[in-house]
Amino acid sequence: MNDTSRAYDVVVLGAGPAGENVADRTSAAGLTSVIVENELLGGECSFWACEPSKALLRPVVARADARRVPGLRRAVEGPLDVPAVFAQRDKMAVYWKDDDQVDWLKSVSVDLVRGHGRLDGPRQVVVETGNGETVRLTARHAVCVATGTVTAFPDLQGLEAIRPWTNRDATSARHVPDRLAVVGGGVVAVEMATAYQALGSRVTMLVRGNKGLLNRMEPFAGEMVADALREAGAELRFGTSVTGVVRENGPESPVRITLDDGNSLVADEILFATGRAPHTADIGLETVGLTPGGWLHVDESFRVTDVPDGWLYAVGDVNHRALMTHQGKYQARIAGAVIGARAKSEPLDDGRWGAHAPTADGAAVPQVVFSDPEVTSVGLTTQEAQRTGRRVDVVDYDIGRVAGAAQYADGYRGTARVLIDADHKNVVGVTFVGPGTPELLYSATVAITGEMPVDRLWHAVPAFPTISEVWLRILETYRDRTDKDT
CATH class of the missing domain: 3.30.390.30 (FAD/NAD-linked reductase, C-terminal dimerisation domain)
Incomplete structure (x- = not known):
């Protein structure tokens, strides 16, 4: 096994949009910066969330709009061209290749280490690469965690064995299931129900509560979306919880879903859109006194509050302030400027990037649900x-x-x-x-x-x-x- 050590001013864990923006801003501030990523540069948004999901939804919404325009209705009466929709989805996900992102990192003078990165004490990150090499990174000024979130599954016996869909499976699928059960009533559930109902699935939504869809928004929003989904042919069941799942005839057979009211239904695939959990279970939080698998709590400059000496930062979904790509990028721009200013002992509000405080994280967080x-x-x-x-x-x-x-x-x-x-x-x-x-x-x-x-x-x-x-x-x-x- 080969071991190497390197020192940088800033080490960033996670190369999604938030992590990339931190590294970009710290590099622009004149600090040596490196980013660690175990998957694709661009992260969830580029390859399994924002980009591919909107590519699936765009023809759905465009057709719905066209059907409302006199003179166009007949032209869009037929079904969607599923292979063409998937082909455009693949294009928008850049065929799940990150070559362009690698080139961009080089253009902004940020180094890349591919592998699984873990904290190993203050200002230390150890990376296990795919070729058996161990790389130890030392941060002179800051480490920033931007590892995002993963699907939060309910505690159901046998769930892993049936290979349920997550948002990743839904946005990268190669086929449209005849019957799709969607568990959840939030944004991911609504958008994927909208997409797959239009692509040809018979969608059944299973929503645990009775507050309707999109229950963190104004009630009329969820009601209007629910009405449209029903008009499109989807079935919505509220106040319903899943108590059991099984593929009775092998891994490729349909899923039998048992519900808390004693009823059951059968679907070819089941998508769990039941919330997000922080992607922090295996990044070495215990080595700096934090709890693995927990959210990282930050102050207004995105410093992690429970770590002394102010060297650890967290941006994006992992800090649980506003779980949206544009907000993570916004936080990253602020954090990068703050790290740069602190490293040079400069005033934080020096006018170069605007006031270094996340004023939009609570009062003005914009959100779009790309439903119909x-x-x-x-x-x-x-x-x-x-x-x-x-x-x-x-x-x-x-x-x-x-x-x-x-x-x-x-x-x-x-x-x-x-x-x-x-x-x-x-x-x-x-x-x-x-x-x-x-x-x-x-x-x-x-x-x-x-x-x-x-x-x-x-x-x-x-x-x-x-x-x-x-x-x-x-x-x-x-x-x-x-x-x-x-």
Whole structure:
């Protein structure tokens, strides 16, 4: 066995989007940086989540939109071309090769060590490579953990033996199962149910609770998505838990699923979309006094709070602040700038990257669910405002009444909800449900992040006829209500 040792200013564990951005920013700050990755550079998002899942969903949503446009309905009456959809999915996942990412790392002067990296005491990382070599990396200034999450499975006897689908299996599948059971009611469950129902599966969703789909969002969002899934032919069962799974006739046979109400059903594949767990079980956390398999708690500069001397950082899903790719990249940009500034004993808020504090991690986290209809949200929901005691005015508007929506689709169905702080008169929460609404999300994010007063929003004029004119209608509704109250 060959052992080598190397020293860098910064060592990054995990080469997903968050890890890559940390290494990029620390390298740009003049620090020597290395990234450790055991799988593909680009991580979950590039190869098993965001990119391939949206490639599967894009033709589904595009066909749904086309069916709502007079003159196009007949052209899209037939089924989707599954081989073509899968081929585009493969292209968007770069055929599960990371050559371009390797070239990019070289272009930003970041070294790469492939293998399984583990912490081995303060500022130490040991990497077991695939060729039997052990590489010891010493970090002069910081180690940053960006290992992300893995599927959180329920405790079910025999689950591993049936080889259930995770999001990875669903987004990289080579076939469309005739019958697909989807366990869960969150974003992954909704998106994959939407995709596979449209691709030809008979989908049954098994949702443990009775709060509906997408229960962390405004209730009307989940209700509208549930209605659309049922219209597409999917079966939704709420208040239902899986108590047993078995492939009775061998590894390629269908799955018999036993439910807590005594009933059962049979599916060709079963997808568990039951949440995420931190990917920290085998990265040496115990060597620095942390619990393997736990979330890493961080301060506002993404330093891990339970480790002395401030050398360990964590960005992305692994810190449990906001489990979305764009938020992980946002955190990484801040952490990289902070590490660079601290290494040089410079002021943290020096203007080069903006204020070094994750102001958008709580107040303005944007999210899109690429279902049919699409769901977009940023900021507070009504339930969150009520729970925290924040006084808000809730303004709802039927997006279908906007001229741009009528142009977009015949019989457009959509709902907008905007929460306005009752004391400060600025937008603090937005939810849009309807075709084309993801393109409205950035304007909502800017309004919330910038704490823009409603009086100023009147001067942000939406173009006619576009769906964005819903902003004007919301302001008019709010004004009329306010005038009546006074």
